[in-house]
Amino acid sequence: MSNKHWEQLEDAEKTDPLFAVSGVQRIFDEASSVNKTIKLWEDGNHCVTNHATEVITTIADWFADTLR
Numbered sequence: 001m002s003n004k005h006w007e008q009l010e011d012a013e014k015t016d017p018l019f020a021v022s023g024v025q026r027i028f029d030e031a032s033s034v035n036k037t038i039k040l041w042e043d044g045n046h047c048v049t050n051h052a053t054e055v056i057t058t059i060a061d062w063f064a065d066t067l068r
Contacts, residue, residue, distance in 0.1 A: 016046045037062060
């Protein structure tokens with residue numbers, strides 16, 4: 001991961017004091033699936049409820065593509 005990407009992650013971490021971005025990255029890295037995606041919103045709060053429509057659409061699109 002590039003340094004610029006990590007800088008963005010550190011900025012995102014400031015908006016969610018409940019779960020560190022490094023924890024999200026660790027879960028992603030340790031997940032055994034090869035079909036996985038990580039998406040972080042720089043200004044996203046915990047559970048990214050401030051981007052609810054985009055989050056739900058992203059998840060629905062992932063399921064639609066994966067289950068075809």
